[in-house]
Amino acid sequence: MEYVYMTMKSPVGELTLVARGDKLAAILWENDKPNRVRLGAMTENTGSSVLVETARQLGEYFAGARTQFDVALDFAGTEFQRQVWAALLTIPYGDTRSYSDIAHQIGRPAAVRAVGAANGKNPISIIAPCHRVIGMSGDLTGFAGGLHAKETLLMLEGAAALKREKRPASRKPEKVDHSTQGSLFDAVA
Numbered sequence: 001m002e003y004v005y006m007t008m009k010s011p012v013g014e015l016t017l018v019a020r021g022d023k024l025a026a027i028l029w030e031n032d033k034p035n036r037v038r039l040g041a042m043t044e045n046t047g048s049s050v051l052v053e054t055a056r057q058l059g060e061y062f063a064g065a066r067t068q069f070d071v072a073l074d075f076a077g078t079e080f081q082r083q084v085w086a087a088l089l090t091i092p093y094g095d096t097r098s099y100s101d102i103a104h105q106i107g108r109p110a111a112v113r114a115v116g117a118a119n120g121k122n123p124i125s126i127i128a129p130c131h132r133v134i135g136m137s138g139d140l141t142g143f144a145g146g147l148h149a150k151e152t153l154l155m156l157e158g159a160a161a162l163k164r165e166k167r168p169a170s171r172k173p174e175k176v177d178h179s180t181q182g183s184l185f186d187a188v189a
Contacts, residue, residue, distance in 0.1 A: 004045035008055045011062055011156075012149040015126075018042060019050045023074035026123040027054075029145040036144055037123040038076075058126065064156065067093035069127045077121065080111075084118035091132045094157040098136045120144060126153065 013030035060066035122130040131153040143150040
C-alpha cells in the first residue's frame with residue numbers, strides 16, 4: 001500500500017504527516033534524519049481524510065484546545081518497538097515518564113537503553129508522545145525534533161520538566177494556566 005503525505009506549519013517547525021490507507025503512519029520533523037523512520041515511496045495528497053483530520057487535531061493541540069488525539073494509527077516496527085510506542089500512548093497530557101518507567105511498564109526492566117532506541121524511532125511523534133519521556137534525573141534528553149521542540153511541547157502541556165531542575169521521575173508536573181497565554185499555533189499563522 002502506498003504512503004501519502006502532506007505538510008503543515010506548526011510552532012515546532014514544518015511537520016510532514018504521512019498516511020498509509022486510512023491510518024496515520026508518521027509525523028516527521030522538518031530536519032528529521034532521512035532513515036530515522038523507514039517508509040516506502042510517498043505521494044503528496046493534501047486531500048487525504050486522515051491527514052486533514054490529523055492536521056486539524058494537531059492545530060487544536062497547538063492552540064491548547066486538545067489533550068488527546070483520535071486518529072487511527074499504523075505503527076510499523078518490531079514487536080518490541082510497538083510495545084514501547086503503545087506505552088507512550090498511555091502517558092497523560094502534561095505528565096512525564098523516564099525510560100526506566102517505560103521499560104518497567106512493558107515488563108522489560110533491564111531494557112532501558114533499548115527503550116531509548118525505540119523511543120528515538122517513534123514514527124508518530126507528538127501523538128505518540130515521545131516528548132514526554134525524559135531522563136531519570138528529570139533532564140530533557142535527545143529528541144528527533146530537537147530539544148527546543150521537546151521543550152516547546154512540554155511547555156505547551158505545562159510539564160514541570162521544563163524547569164530543568166533535578167526531580168524524581170514521574171512526579172506529577174505543575175500545570176500552566178493557558179487562559180492567560182496566547183496560542184502557540186497562532187505564532188505560525
